[in-house]
Amino acid sequence: MLEVRGLEAGYGKVQVLWGLDLQVADGEFVALIGANGAGKTTLLRTISGLIRPTSGTIRFRGAEITGRRPAEIVAQGIAHVPEARELFPLMTVQDNLELGAFARPAAWARAAQTLTEVYRLFPRLSDRRLQIAATLSGGEQQMVAIARALMSRPEVLMVDEPSHGLSPLMVQAVFAALREVSQSGVSVLLIEQNVRQSLRLAGRAYVMENGRIVLQGTGRDLLESPHVKEAYLRL
Amino acid sequence: MMDLFLQTLANALIQSGTYALASSGLALAVGVLHIVNFAHGEFLMVGAFVAYWLSVLAGIDPIVSLVPAGAVMFAASGVIYQASIRRVLLAPELNALLLTFGIGITLQNLAVLVFGATPRVVHTAYQLTAVTLGPVSVGVAPLITLIVSVALLAGMYAVLYRTGVGKSIRAVAQNRTGAHLVGLDVDRIYLLTFGIASALAAIAGAMVLVRIGASPHMGFGFVLKAFAIIVMAGLGNLTGVLWASLVLATAEAFVRTYVPGGGGAAEAVFFLLIFFTLVWRSWRTA
Numbered sequence: 001m002l003e004v005r006g007l008e009a010g011y012g013k014v015q016v017l018w019g020l021d022l023q024v025a026d027g028e029f030v031a032l033i034g035a036n037g038a039g040k041t042t043l044l045r046t047i048s049g050l051i052r053p054t055s056g057t058i059r060f061r062g063a064e065i066t067g068r069r070p071a072e073i074v075a076q077g078i079a080h081v082p083e084a085r086e087l088f089p090l091m092t093v094q095d096n097l098e099l100g101a102f103a104r105p106a107a108w109a110r111a112a113q114t115l116t117e118v119y120r121l122f123p124r125l126s127d128r129r130l131q132i133a134a135t136l137s138g139g140e141q142q143m144v145a146i147a148r149a150l151m152s153r154p155e156v157l158m159v160d161e162p163s164h165g166l167s168p169l170m171v172q173a174v175f176a177a178l179r180e181v182s183q184s185g186v187s188v189l190l191i192e193q194n195v196r197q198s199l200r201l202a203g204r205a206y207v208m209e210n211g212r213i214v215l216q217g218t219g220r221d222l223l224e225s226p227h228v229k230e231a232y233l234r235l
Numbered sequence: 236m237m238d239l240f241l242q243t244l245a246n247a248l249i250q251s252g253t254y255a256l257a258s259s260g261l262a263l264a265v266g267v268l269h270i271v272n273f274a275h276g277e278f279l280m281v282g283a284f285v286a287y288w289l290s291v292l293a294g295i296d297p298i299v300s301l302v303p304a305g306a307v308m309f310a311a312s313g314v315i316y317q318a319s320i321r322r323v324l325l326a327p328e329l330n331a332l333l334l335t336f337g338i339g340i341t342l343q344n345l346a347v348l349v350f351g352a353t354p355r356v357v358h359t360a361y362q363l364t365a366v367t368l369g370p371v372s373v374g375v376a377p378l379i380t381l382i383v384s385v386a387l388l389a390g391m392y393a394v395l396y397r398t399g400v401g402k403s404i405r406a407v408a409q410n411r412t413g414a415h416l417v418g419l420d421v422d423r424i425y426l427l428t429f430g431i432a433s434a435l436a437a438i439a440g441a442m443v444l445v446r447i448g449a450s451p452h453m454g455f456g457f458v459l460k461a462f463a464i465i466v467m468a469g470l471g472n473l474t475g476v477l478w479a480s481l482v483l484a485t486a487e488a489f490v491r492t493y494v495p496g497g498g499g500a501a502e503a504v505f506f507l508l509i510f511f512t513l514v515w516r517s518w519r520t521a
Contacts, residue, residue: 049415070418071418073418079416086410086412086413087410087413088406088413090405090409098402099403099406102399103417103418104418152418
């Protein structure tokens with residue numbers, strides 16, 4: 001469904017991605033792990049159109065979407081939950097969520113229904129629907145960011161470090177929600193530092209180092225891999 | 236004594252309407268596009284001249300001309316945005332400052348070249364009449380400009396806070412990356428917002444034409460005062476613009492009325508207000 005081939009991208013003269021290949025199949029849960037600076041976030045930013053790649057292709061459902069603008073990528077059905085969450089800080093939770101469906105007519109038509117669904121997924125947000133986003137806790141803001149992305153009724157959900165800075169209890173809630181999203185048929189591409197948990201959750205996973213994929217396999221295989229154990233699980 | 240006080244207040248209220256109209260556009264550009272538009276005053280001047288020539292050549296009332304004046308500047312600002320502003324949005328702020336300063340100087344000198352430097356005035360029947368409310372007497376023309384300003388500002392707030400387009404504009408203002416990620420067409424929203432901001436300036440220009448007149452250099456004084464107002468309001472704070480306009484207009488009116496020889500001093504009041512605002516802000520955050 002989502003297919004990245006030979007992708008190279010970076011910031012100005014600093015190249016970050018060096019010929020990266022990656023695929024996410026329909027309904028699949030894929031984890032992407034790697035150290036800080038490996039290029040995971042750059043990959044997501046390139047897929048969602050915030051950065052233009054210097055070479056390589058990105059295909060979605062067979063059609064090439066390389067270098068398209070973010071608005072077109074969202075309209076295609078790819079949603080990106082960035083690590084910094086990027087909420088609209090002075091708006092209410094509900095306004096933030098509604099804006100998630102705004103740019104995609106098919107999603108806007110069903111916005112009321114989707115809203116009920118995301119409130120069921122995150123009951124905490126339902127209680128805080130009229131609260132200003134900037135006043136929420138970090139975990140709640142993360143929930144809003146994921147819920148806002150879901151409002152566009154995406155076929156692929158890309159989530160960047162959702163556990164970053166959250167309490168263990170919040171991490172559990174966020175991961176449980178991602179599992180539920182995946183079970184509803186949405187493909188998920190998850191970037192995580194929380195390697196053990198994301199590998200357990202994922203059907204398939206990639207290990208990224210220095211802008212390249214160095215290892216891939218099922219989540220279970222990678223959990224047993226000596227390289228992963230040594231470099232990421234510190235056993 | 237009380238009569239003079241009330242009359243001064245009325246004058247302040249009228250003036251604050253024009254200030255608020257002229258400053259809201261500037262605040263919109265600062266708040267949404269994050270650029271300081273030094274050409275804003277010249278956009279106001281362009282609006283005044285559009286209304287002036289429509290009045291002279293076609294006999295259209297300058298108040299009615301606020302529509303074509305706004306439309307002309309809306310379209311012109313679209314061209315200016317596509318040709319220049321768009322390219323400096325991501326550059327350091329100084330670039331946008333220099334660019335808009337250059338656009339302003341160009342427009343001002345074009346106006347001198349084409350229209351000459353002589354101030355122009357329009358004559359309408361209602362400029363000579365006044366309404367009297369108890370001790371206060373207000374010219375019909377200034378009163379109309381106040382009503383127009385209030386209506387337009389109310390309209391702008393309604394668009395920003397009650398419509399989908401307004402919500403998109405606020406979203407882009409609050410978080411550009413977030414707006415990209417939910418699929419808003421950020422570039423088009425910038426174009427639209429810059430157009431609205433510029434149209435507001437042009438309409439303010441038509442209002443100034445009715446009350447005072449038009450000249451190629453009229454923009455500079457207004458843009459300086461508009462800066463004072465948005466600094467007082469807090470950069471990009473649209474609601475703040477309303478009370479800041481009221482504060483500046485009231486301070487000017489009272490200096491003009493109660494300070495001996497205050498006519499000249501009133502024009503410097505805005506410096507004092509910027510000064511105190513900035514000192515107070517840094518005091519509070521120190």
